[in-house]
Amino acid sequence: MHKTVCPVIFLEYLGIILDSEEMEAPLLQEKVDQICEFISSINVKSSCSKREVLQLLGHLNFASRVILPGRYVVSYLISLSTKAKELHHYVRLDKECWILISNFGYDSLRIGMELICFIILHNISNYDMKLLTDASSTIGFGRYFVGKWFYSSWPTEIKKTTQTVNMQWHCFELYPIVVAAILWAPHGKGKKCYFGLLICLQLRL
Structure with a gap:
């Protein structure tokens, strides 16, 4: 990938598309598919290892850059990960956890809300x-x-x-x-x- 480009409307930066025409910043579709695939792989489980929770945390932490409600899910997963001491230890994923992940993670990504607008600061x-x-x-x-x-x-x-x-x-x-x-x-x-x-x-x- 070239470090310099000519003036463009769309610019990819760290897996995020900066759209100066629509003033939006959606995730790359490749990233969306990757995150959704991982969520689907653990969606059938009632418990996950701390390693899997941290993997999910990493994915949603990245997605929360453009899905603002996802920041609450990130905080929740950080708290959840502290309940297991070792990476191979398991933590229970209760109904509340999956509702949060579904509403602000998987569903938001799938229905096309994976973007944030450029915000006016004041x-x-x-x-x-x-x-x-x-x-x-x-x-x-x-x-x-x-x-x-x-x-x-x-x-x-x-x-x-x-x-x-x-x-x-x-x-x-x-x-x-x-x-x-x-x-x-x-x-x-x-x-x-x-x-x-x-x-x-x-x-x-």
Whole structure:
């Protein structure tokens, strides 16, 4: 591989593609396949050796460069690896462990979320983005973004939860913010939006 290249839109660096046109940084497909293959090889096991846990840790630590939620999985695996003293000793992989690995590792890689946008370092107010949300604990919630808006009543799951748990007001406020971020994320790609509730969301596809 040449150390110097002419000006290009796509540049490979340490297994990551730097895309200056889409402002994204996906993993090489070869790396994605390698990580998914290893996860599949141990997916049927209820326990793994410390060596295998450390191998998985290495793979997901690399992937967490472009899958931000993967950093939590990395921390979890580090903690899990300390339960075995020697490399040939085994540790139990419980249901919680596999849910984490599945949600933020295997599934994210397979469905094409293996990328991170180039992030604007400073936070942007939701008012600057003209992104507003509001919620009522009894009626529902609404969202507004640059002339577009809609409202909805609370989902059945939320209603059931409020009947059994004394939900705090910020839980009701957070729900429409997350929905708005998912719905309109492409319009704020690469930005960090501050909502005034000590909540900062990184908007990405």
